[in-house]
Amino acid sequence: MRPDGVVLRAQGLTKQYRRVLAVDGVDITVGTGERVALLGPNGAGKTTTLLMLLGVVTPDHGWVEIAGHRLPRERSAAAANVGFAAGYLPLPERLRVSEFLRMFGHLYGLVDPEPQIRLGLERFRITELADAMGNELSSGQRTLVGIIKATLHRPRLLILDEPTASLDPDVALRVRTGLADLCAADGTALLVTSHDMVEVERLCQRVVFISSGRVVADGAPAAVAASFGRDDLEGVFLHLASQPREK
C-alpha cells in the first residue's frame, strides 16, 4: 500500500544527448516514506533520470516537484528536502571525515550538525573513522560516509545511485540495515538504483523498471516479476537487458 502524501512527483521527463535519446517521457512518483527502486540495464537512463530529479541536469521536456517545490525555480528549497549519495563519488582528499560531514551539515543549513554526525556514524557503525582523511577510506567506507552525508539533515527523500556497487556482503548488509533503520525512524522515502536484484527485493516496496529511456513496469516486486512471466526481478532484468536498445 502506498503511504499517504507525495514527496517526489516527476512527469514526462525527456532528455536527448546529441543523437541519443537517454530518457523518453518518464513519470515517477514517490510517496512519503516509500522505498522505491529505479531499475534497468546499463544505458537505460537511470542516472540521467536521477540527475534530472536532483536538478543537476535540465530536462528537455517534463517537470519535477520535490516536497511541493518545483524545479528549477525552487531548486534550493527542494534540495533541502533531499539527500543524495552515489557509490562512485569519492570524498574530497584534503578533508577528514568529520570535517566533510560538518561541511555538508552546514550546507544543508544545520547550525550544529554534531549530534546528527554522531548518530550517523553510530548508525552505520563507523565511529572510528571520524578523524580519518577522505583518501584513506576503502570504497565501502566511502559509501557509508556518503550516505551519512546525505542523511544529516533528515531529508524527506533519499536518492541513492548504486549505493552497494562493489561492496562486500558485510558492508552491503550494513548499508541495507542502516537505510531500513533510517526510513523507519525518520519516515524518509527512498529512491535507489541498483543492479543487485536480491538487495532490491529485500529493501524496496516498489520497483520502476526503465528500458531504452522509458518506464516499462511499475509496481511491487512480485507483481512486476509476474507481469513479465518471471520468477523474480533478476529474471525481469535479464529479459530487459537482452532486448536491443531502441534508438
Next chain:
Amino acid sequence: MSATARRIRVLAVARRHAYVLQRAPQRWFDVVFWPVVDALLFGSLGVYFSRQSSIGRAGVGLLLAGILLFHVVFQAEISLATGFMEETWSRNLLNLLVTPLTEVEYVAGVVLFGLAKLAIGVGTVALAAWALFSFNVTDLGFALVPLVAILLVVGWSVGLVVIALILRVGQGAEILAWGLLAMVMPLSGIFYPVNALPSGLQPVARALPTTHVFAAARRVLQGHPLPWGQVGVAALGAAVLLAASCLFLVRMLALFRARGYISRHT
C-alpha cells in the same frame, strides 16, 4: 531560506577551502612564493635601470607598485578560480550541486576565503618590497583604497569567466586561470603608460579597467593627486566587466545543466 542558513553555507564553503590551503603545500606557491619572486625580480630590475638611466630611485617604486597592485588582481582571480577547480579535482562538484547551496552563496564563500589569501599574498609582496628595496606601499596613501577595490572586482570577474569556461569546455580550460591574466598583464600597462604599447594594441589596453588603475597609481607615486576621472572610468569598466562575467557564468551554467556536462566531473 533563512539568512542564518545562507550565512552558515557561505562560511562552510570558506572553511572547506581553508582546510585545503592548510593541507596542500603546493597552494602556498601562489600565495607566498610567487609574490616574493615577483618582488625580487621587479625590484632588482628597477634598481638596475635606475643606475643606468636618469629615472633614478622613482623607477624602483613604479615597478614595485605595479607588481604589488597586479597581485591584487591575480590573488583575487586565482583564489576564486582554483577554489572552483578544487571541486573538480576532488570530484566534489556533484555533491555540491545537490545541496541547497546557491551559486551566489558558493561564490561568496570562495571570495570570502580568497580575501584571506589576498591579504597573505599582497602582504607578502608588500613586506618583501619593504624589506628588500625599502619601498613602502602606504606611500600611495588613501588612493590605495579605491584602486584596490577596483582591482578586486576585476580579479573576481576574470575568475568567474574562468569558472564559466571550465563549466563549458571542461578541465582543459583550467590553464586560463593563469593564462587570461598573463594577457591582461602587458595590456594593462602595469609598469608603463599605454603609449608604450604597439599602436594597434593601445585601444584594447584603454578598454581595460586595470589600465586606468595602474595609470592612476603612477600619477599618485609621481606626486600628483589621485585622478578621480580616471578612477571613475576604471570603476565603470569594472562594473560592466563584473555584470558581463555574471551573465556569462549564468549562461554557461544553464548550458552545463542542459547538456549534462556533470558527467565530466563524476
